[in-house]
Amino acid sequence: MLAMNYRGPYRVRAAQKPYPEILHPGDAIVRVTRSCICGSDLHLYHGLVPDTRVGMTFGHEFIGVVEEIGSSVQKLTVGDNVIVPFNVACGTCTFCKQGLFGNCHESNSQATAVGGIFGYSHTAGGYDGGQAEFVRVPYADVGPTIIPDWMDHDDAVLLTDVVPTGYQAAEMGGIKTGDTVVVFGAGPVGIMAAKCAWLFGAGRVIVIDHLEYRLDFVRDYAQCEAYNFRSMDDPVLFLKKTTDWFGADVCIDAVGGDASGSALQTITGKKLLLQAGSATALHWAINSVKKGGIVSIVGVYGPTDNLVPIGNVVNKGITIRANQASVKRLLPKLIDHVQAGRLNPKAIITHRVPLEEVADAYHIFSAKLDNCIKPILIPPSARK
Amino acid sequence: MEQTPNEYSHIKGWGVDADPKNEPTYPIKNYTGDDHQRLNWERPPLQAVTVEILKSNERPNLSAVFGTSSPPSGLSGAIRRYAFKSSESEYGHWLPLLLADRINVVEGIVDDLRQGHIPNIFAEKGWKADWKYNRKGLVQNVLIGVVVTTALVVLLNWKKKRLAA
Numbered sequence: 001m002l003a004m005n006y007r008g009p010y011r012v013r014a015a016q017k018p019y020p021e022i023l024h025p026g027d028a029i030v031r032v033t034r035s036c037i038c039g040s041d042l043h044l045y046h047g048l049v050p051d052t053r054v055g056m057t058f059g060h061e062f063i064g065v066v067e068e069i070g071s072s073v074q075k076l077t078v079g080d081n082v083i084v085p086f087n088v089a090c091g092t093c094t095f096c097k098q099g100l101f102g103n104c105h106e107s108n109s110q111a112t113a114v115g116g117i118f119g120y121s122h123t124a125g126g127y128d129g130g131q132a133e134f135v136r137v138p139y140a141d142v143g144p145t146i147i148p149d150w151m152d153h154d155d156a157v158l159l160t161d162v163v164p165t166g167y168q169a170a171e172m173g174g175i176k177t178g179d180t181v182v183v184f185g186a187g188p189v190g191i192m193a194a195k196c197a198w199l200f201g202a203g204r205v206i207v208i209d210h211l212e213y214r215l216d217f218v219r220d221y222a223q224c225e226a227y228n229f230r231s232m233d234d235p236v237l238f239l240k241k242t243t244d245w246f247g248a249d250v251c252i253d254a255v256g257g258d259a260s261g262s263a264l265q266t267i268t269g270k271k272l273l274l275q276a277g278s279a280t281a282l283h284w285a286i287n288s289v290k291k292g293g294i295v296s297i298v299g300v301y302g303p304t305d306n307l308v309p310i311g312n313v314v315n316k317g318i319t320i321r322a323n324q325a326s327v328k329r330l331l332p333k334l335i336d337h338v339q340a341g342r343l344n345p346k347a348i349i350t351h352r353v354p355l356e357e358v359a360d361a362y363h364i365f366s367a368k369l370d371n372c373i374k375p376i377l378i379p380p381s382a383r384k
Numbered sequence: 385m386e387q388t389p390n391e392y393s394h395i396k397g398w399g400v401d402a403d404p405k406n407e408p409t410y411p412i413k414n415y416t417g418d419d420h421q422r423l424n425w426e427r428p429p430l431q432a433v434t435v436e437i438l439k440s441n442e443r444p445n446l447s448a449v450f451g452t453s454s455p456p457s458g459l460s461g462a463i464r465r466y467a468f469k470s471s472e473s474e475y476g477h478w479l480p481l482l483l484a485d486r487i488n489v490v491e492g493i494v495d496d497l498r499q500g501h502i503p504n505i506f507a508e509k510g511w512k513a514d515w516k517y518n519r520k521g522l523v524q525n526v527l528i529g530v531v532v533t534t535a536l537v538v539l540l541n542w543k544k545k546r547l548a549a
Contacts, residue, residue, distance in 0.1 A: 008489030011508040024431040024449050050481035051464065053454035054492035072429070090448060093425050098413035106428060106448040109439045111472055116451070122438070123481075126451030138449040139428070174408030177399060198395045201402035223395055273482055294408045304478045319408050326412070333401075342397030363510025369517035 002380060003057045003132030004358045009047030010366070014356045017057065020128065020136035025072035028140035030084060033382040034157040035130040035355075036061035037365050037375050039187040040256065040300040044121055045362055048257050048270065048277050048302050051110070051122040058119040059377075060086035061160040062130025063153060066144075075141045081153070082144040084137055085327030086161040088116030088125060091142035102324030107138065113303065114324065123303065131358060133379040145331050148339075155338050157376060158345035163334055165298050165325040166192020166254070170200055172296040172321040173250035178203035182239055182248040182288060184281040186214035186226060188348055188374045189298060190254035194222035197252075199342065206248070208235055208284070210260055213371040221347060229261055239288040247290035255281035256299025268307070276301035279308055286312050286320075297322035351375035354383070436461075438468045460488035 005015040020029055038061050044052050066080045076082065089096050090106035095115075107116030108125035116138070119129015128135060137144060147156045166189050175181060181197040183190045186209035197205045205224035209215050215226040229235040240247055257269060257277015261284075269278035285295045286309050295318055313320060337343040350373040353361040361375045392398035418424075428448040435455040439446055456464045463484035470476035496503045514522040 007492050007503065007508055011489075011505060013503075013508045023434070023452065025429055026449070047485065050478050050485065052485055053456075053460075054488045055454040057453070088449070090428050092428060094416075094418060094421060097416050097418070097425070100413050105443075107450070109437050109443070109446040109450045110468075112440050112442045113472060116447070116449070122451070122453070125447075126437070126453045128451065128453045138431075168412070171401075171406065172408065172412065174406050175402075176404065177402050196401075198392065198398050199401040200406075201399035302478075303472060304475065321408055321412075323412070337397065340397065342400065359508050359510045360513035361510075363513045364517065366510075367514070367518065369513060 001133040002355055003128070004059065004355070004377075006044070006052065006056045006058060007054055010045065012045065012058075012359050012362050014358045017128075017132065020134055022068060022070045023136065024138055025070040026139050026141060027070040028066050028073055028076055028137045028144065029068040030062075030064040030082065030130075030135050030137050030144070031067045031381060032062050032064040032130050032133060032135055032379050033081075034063055034153060035059045035132075035377045035379075036157055036160075036162070037131070037361055037377065038161055039189060039258075040120075041362075042366050043257055043277065043300050043302070045366060046258065046270070048273070049121045049123060050302065050304075053122060056119065056121070057128040057132050059129030059131030059135075060118040060120055061157060061162065062118070062135065063147065063157045063160065064130070064135070066140075067134065069140060073140045076144060076146075081147040083147055083156050083159050083331065084118070084130065085143045085145070085164075085331070086117055087143065087324065087327055088118065088127060088138050089142050089328065090139050096142070099326055099329045100323070101143070101326040101328045111303075117324070131355065131377055133355070133381050143328055145328070148335060151335070151338065152346055154346035154349055154376070155344075158348070158374075159331060159334055159338070160327065161325065162188045162348075162374070163192050163343065163345050164327045164330040165189050167196040167199075167330055167334060168323070168325040169193040169252045169254060169296050169298040170196040172298075172323070173197070173200075173252060173294050174319075174321070175200035175202050175250055177201035179249035180204040180206070180243055181250045181252065182206045182208065182285075183252045183254055184208050184285055185253070185255035185299065186211070186218045187254065190252070191218045191221055191348060191373070192345075193252050193254050193298070194218055194224045195343065197250075198223070199337070206239070206242070208239075211368055214373065217348075217373055235261075235284055236288045243290070247288055247293060249290060250294050250296065251285035251289040253281045253285045253295065253297045253299045257301045259299075273302070273304065276304050276306040279306055282308055286316075286318060289316070289318055291316045292318070294319045294321060298325065348374045349376055353377055355379045438464060440472060441468065442471050458488075458491050460484040460491055463487065
C-alpha cells in the first residue's frame with residue numbers, strides 16, 4: 001500500500017509499505033478515504049519531537065471505511081464509514097473512564113505523560129498514522145464513530161482533531177458570558193478556537209498571528225478581530241491597552257513549539273532544541289491575560305525543559321489548563337453543532353492533494369505557501 | 385460598556401454552550417470516585433510483543449496495546465535503549481533521543497542506498513512546490529548555498545596551499 005514515509009527533518013515521501021495487520025483482538029483495519037496534515041504534524045516534520053523515527057507514517061486526522069475487524073470488535077462492521085479520533089484510547093483505564101481519552105494509560109508504553117496518538121512519533125506510542133491507504137486502528141470499539149449519513153466527509157475528517165481541539169481550547173478557558181478571549185495563532189486550531197469561543201458566550205474574540213492571509217481568513221470565518229504581531233512593537237502591551245489595561249479574561253495558546261516572534265526562543269527552542277520548542281506564544285498568553293485569568297494551552301510542545309514565565313503565573317494567580325483534546329467525549333456535541341450549522345469545518349480546507357504528492361503538501365503547509373490553511377490528502381484507492 | 389446578547393445575533397450559536405458551572409479550576413473529567421484505585425482497572429487483552437518495544441521506566445509494564453511502527457535498530461537504536469534508562473523528566477532521556485533521531489536520518493539514507501534506492505532529496509523536501517509557489521525564494525536559497533559552498537571550498541584550498549608552502 002502507499003503511505004507517507006518520514007525520512008528526516010523536512011524530508012518525507014510517498015512509498016510502498018506493508019499492508020497493516022490485526023495485532024490485537026480489538027483492532028480494526030481502516031481503508032483511509034481522507035487524511036489531513038495537522039499543524040502539530042509540522043512539529044514532527046521540523047524534527048522538534050524526540051523519538052520520531054525514520055520510516056514512520058504520520059497522520060492522526062483521518063476517516064475511512066472499516067476493512068477488517070479483530071475477533072472482539074462488536075460495535076463496528078466491515079463497510080462502516082468512520083471518524084477516527086486522533087487519540088488511541090482503551091476505554092477501560094481510570095483516565096478513559098473519566099473521559100480523559102487523551103490520557104489513556106493502556107495505549108502508550110513509551111511515555112506516561114501522553115496517551116497513544118496515531119502517527120505521532122514513538123513518544124506517542126509508535127503507531128503508524130493515517131496518511132496512507134490503510135491503517136491499523138486499535139481499540140476499535142472505543143474511538144471510531146460512524147459518520148452520520150447526512151454528514152459531508154470533508155466535515156467529518158476535521159472532527160478527528162482540529163475541531164475538537166479548537167473547541168476544547170475554548171472549553172478549557174472556562175469562558176463566561178462577555179469574556180474577552182485572545183487566541184494566539186491563526187492556524188486551523190486557532191481558527192476553530194476563535195469560532196468556538198463564541199459558542200461559550202465570549203464578548204470579544206481577538207486573534208494574533210503574523211501571516212496576513214491567515215488573519216484575513218480568521219476575520220471572515222470566525223467573525224473576530226485579528227491583528228498582526230509583526231506590526232506591533234509589543235503584542236502584550238497592545239493587548240493590555242485594548243483591554244482597558246487589565247488583560248484578557250482568557251488567553252488560548254494554539255501555537256505550540258513552532259512559534260515565531262522571538263529570536264531567543266527560536267534559537268534555544270527550535271534550533272538548539274534546548275527547551276520544548278519556542279515558547280513565545282505561551283509567554284505572550286501568560287503575560288497578556290488578566291490577573292486571576294485563565295490560560296488554555298492546546299499548542300503542542302516537546303517534552304524537554306521549558307523556559308516559561310512561571311513566576312508570573314504565581315504572581316498573577318493564573319489558572320493554566322491544558323490537554324490533548326478528548327475527541328471521543330466531544331464528538332456528539334460537535335456533530336450536533338455541524339448539523340445545526342453552528343460549525344462549518346470544511347470551509348477551512350484550502351488544498352486537496354493526492355497522497356503521492358505528500359512531500360509537496362508538507363512543504364506548502366510548512367512554508368505557508370499558496371495561502372494554505374488546511375491541506376487534506378486523498379489516497380489513490382479513495383479516488384477510484 | 386457591557387455588550388448585550390443582541391449584538392451577537394449575527395453569530396450563529398452564540399452562547400449555546402455557555403455554562404456558568406464550567407469552573408476552570410476543576411479538570412474536565414467525569415469524576416468517578418475511583419481516582420485512588422490506581423492500577424485496579426480490568427486490563428484489555430495484552431498485545432503480543434513481536435518487535436522490540438522500548439518502555440518508559442515510569443510505568444511497571446507495557447501498555448496493553450502499542451505501536452510497532454519502527455523498532456529500534458542500529459546505532460540510533462542503541463542510543464534509544466540508553467535513553468529509556470532515564471525517566472521522562474530527565475535530559476538524559478530526551479537529548480539522547482534527539483541525537484538518535486539525527487543519526488537515524490543518516491541510517492535511513494544508508495538503508496536506501498543499500499536497497500538500491502537513491503533518495504530524491506529535492507523531491508522529498510517538496511522543492512517542486514517551492515518552484516511553483518516560491519520560485520524567487522528557492523532561487524535565492526540555492527544561490528546562497530552555492531556562494532557559501534564556493535567560499536568554503538576556496539578557503540579550504542587556500543589553507544591547504546599555505547600549509548604546503
